[in-house]
Amino acid sequence: MSKKSKSQEKIPADAAIPLIRRLMLENAKAYSRRYAIAFVFMGLVAVSTAASAWIMRDVINEVFINQDKGMILIIALSVMAIFTIKGVSTYGQQVVLSRVGNAIVADCQRRLFTRILEQDMGYFSRTPLGELTTRIQHNTAAARSVIDMVVVTLGRDVLTIIALVAVMVIQDPLLSLIALVIMPPAVIGVSLLVRRVRKHAKSQFVSTTRILSVLQETALGVRIVKAFGVEDSLQQAMNSAVHDVEKQANKIATLTARTSPLMETLGGFAVALVILYGGYSVVEMGQEPGAFFSFITSLLLAYDPAKRLARLQVNLNNSLVGVKLMYDLIDEEPSLKQAADARSLDVTKGAVELADVTFSYGEGAALIGLSFKAEAGKTTALVGASGAGKSTVFSLLERFYDPSSGAVLIDGRDVRDVTLASLRRSIAYVSQDTFLFDLSVKENIRLGRPGASDEEIVTAAQDANAHEFIVELPGGYDGSVGEGGDQLSGGQRQRIAIARAMLRDAPILLLDEATSALDAESESKVQSALARLMRNRTTLVIAHRLATVRDADTIVVMDKGRCIEEGNHMDLIRQDGTYRRLYDLQFSSGSSGDSDAPNLKSDPV
Ligand SMILES: Nc1ncnc2c1ncn2[C@@H]1O[C@H](COP(=O)(O)OP(=O)(O)OP(=O)(O)O)[C@@H](O)[C@H]1O
Known part of the structure; x- marks a missing residue:
């Protein structure tokens, strides 16, 4: 959704300069010394290029016309010196600028990632993964090429052209004026091309993002893709995105290449005019040919940098689209921020309360005037x-979102008044689908409390009934779990998540019980670990197992964002209301995958 709205907005033509200025200013300061060195090298390149044109006059006049033997060696040695200086300076300039370019890409990537981490959950749910990947990869590279183009073109090419024009004007001012006649048509032609390239660069970004999104969805949902045989539709989505990128890339290539015939023809026209007039002056008016040759050499040498300058605007615009998108993200302020006077949350009891909370993700309310209390140290089942x-309640407790009205309180303190770090430190979350990072088992557990010692990790794993299987894994605690924890079973992943929460030792536990069935042995290990984890903590659990709801101190029955019944299991069964119906439907049917479920029909309640 936002992919479209953001990526299809246009860069106004007058936004190019401020964008370049911002990019240059932000980076120039940090790398000023290295840029200064690069400029010295580029100045040397320009001067040596001009000198090679200048010396043509002496080659013709002294060697060929005056036949001065003494000058032959001097000129030959000078030419050698000029080209050596040019070669060494070009090398120096390239090395320095490449290093600065790499450092700038790294800086931008770090800045972008920091910004991404600061974003709230809403940002992640409306931004496709592919768009983030493109920004951090493609847009930062665009920033580098803009800086490269501006520095190299302004530095080397403009300096070179200035030096060569100086040679031309000194050799023959009138001829220089003649050579300038091609300027107006060149400028007009190039700006027409620029406008069109900008449009295609934008579409190319959108399609590149689509390619990455399809790829990521395929990789993340590969089981579903294969099980449901939806390879064809993904292939079609990919084909269409790839085709679009190809089409736009071809258009951009064609447009960019059009600068060549334009400049080639105009350049040829200028050289022809110069030959006509210069040749006539030498042949008819007896002018020295040395100046003419020096002039024509300068003109031909100025041709390549001039062509690059003409292309600059076209190429620059292509990359500026990426820079604009990069800054859009860097400038995106997270909507959910910590209050300036936020204090650290010191949980004393761990009482949780939702007071008349209303919340909406966008359209339609997800919670409407929801109120309930989860007593300290007790278990509340949702x-x-x-x-x-139910999950929305958890998101508000973690302050991933703020309610539109009402308040979420912990020990009587509004979660909006405390620091985000202290709030999240006070809460441990065990989800039904544990996400494991592509790190070692040990590091995955350590995420529960960065800084925990190896001994503490082993103790947490033992309490979570995970130690036994971890030591049998190849590599043990140091072994990798594979991307997303692929190399572990569902029950093992859950026990790693429990170990994480054990290590966190937070006073409040949010538990989203797994709906998927585990084998009996795994199930009992997970359950006994959870029981240990829940002891003496305020636990809010999204319950899917009969045993959990039956044992909960309070059950909050929710319907369409409201609390419609509240009490313990026996109370609610006696009320014979929604809970009873839900209970009969969800738990007694055995559809929950609950190992207790088959016994329920004969349950006395
Ligand atoms: N990120 C989101 N963006 C927009 N709407 C959302 C988002 N997450 C949930 N919703 C909507 O909010 C409402 C409540 O969803 P929630 O996930 O809290 O329900 P739940 O009781 O946890 O459901 P389940 O048991 O299926 O997980 C639903 O109507 C859902 O469509």
């Missing part, structure tokens, strides 16, 4: 049909 708002 039950309700899919979409009732």
Whole structure:
């Protein structure tokens, strides 16, 4: 959604200069010394290029016309010196600028990633993964090429042209004027091309993002892709995105290449005019041929840098689209921020309360005037049909979002008044689908409390009934779990998540019980680990197992964002209301995958 709205907005033509200025200013300061060195090298390149044109006059006049033997060696040695200086300076300039370019890409990538980490959950749910990948990869490279183009073109090419024009004007001012007649048509032709390139660069970004999104969805959902046989539709989505990128890339290439015939023809026209007039002056008016040759050499040498300058605007615009998108993200302020006077949350009891909370993700309310209390040290189970708002309660407790009205309180303190770090430190979250990072088992557990010692990790794993299987893994605690924890079973992943939460030792536990069935042995290990984890903590659990709801101190029954019943299991069964119906439907049918479920039909309640 936002991919379209953001990526299809246009860069106004007058935004190019401020963008370049910002990019240059932000980077120039940090690398000023290295840029200064690069400019010295580029100045040397320009001067040596001009000198090679200048010396043509002496080659013709002294060697060929005056036949001065003494000058032959001097001129030959001078030419050698000039080209050596040019070669060494070009090398120096390239090395220095490449290093600065690499450092700038790295800086931009770090800045972007920091910004991405600061964004709130809303940003992640509306931004496709592919767009983030493109920004950090493609847009930072664009920043580098803009800087390269501006520095090299302004530095080397402009300096070279200035030096060569100086040679031309000194050798023959009138001829120099003649050579300038091609300027107006060149400028007009190039700016027409620029406008069109800008349009295609924008579409290319959108399609590149689509390619990455399809690729990531395929990789992340590969099981579903294969199980449901949806390879064809993904292939089609990919084909269409790839085709679009190819089309736009071809258009950009064609447009960029059009600067060549334009400049080639105009350049040829200028050289022809110069030959006509210069040749006539030498042949008819007896002018020295040395000046003419020096002039024509300067003109031919100025041709390449002039062509690059003409292309600069076209290429620059292509890359500026990426720079603009990079700054859009860098400038995107997270909507959910910590209050300036936020204090650290010191949980004493761990009482949790939702007071008349209303919240909406966008259209339609997800929670409507929801109020309930989760007593300190007790277990509160949230039950309700899919979409009732159970996970949303967790998101508000973690302050991934703020309620539109009402308040979320911990020990009587509004979560908006405390620092985000202290709030999240006070909460441990065990989700039904544990995400494991592509790190070692040990590091995955350590995420629960960065800085924990190896001994503490082993103790947490033992308490989580995970130690046994971890030591049997290849590599043990130091072994990798594979991307997304692929190399572990569902039950093992859950126990790693429990170990993480054990290590965190937070006073409040949010537990989203797994709906998927585990084998009996794994199930009992997970359950006994959870029981240990829940002891003496305020636990809010999205319950899917009968045993959990039955043992909970309080059950909050939710429906369409509201709390419709509250009490313990026996109370609610006696009320014979929604809970009873839900209980019969969800738990007694055995559809929950609950190992207790088959016994339920004969349950006395
Ligand atoms: N990131 C989101 N963006 C927009 N709407 C959302 C988002 N997450 C949830 N919703 C909507 O908010 C409502 C409550 O969803 P929530 O996930 O809290 O329900 P739930 O009770 O946890 O459901 P389930 O048991 O299926 O996980 C639903 O209507 C859902 O469509």
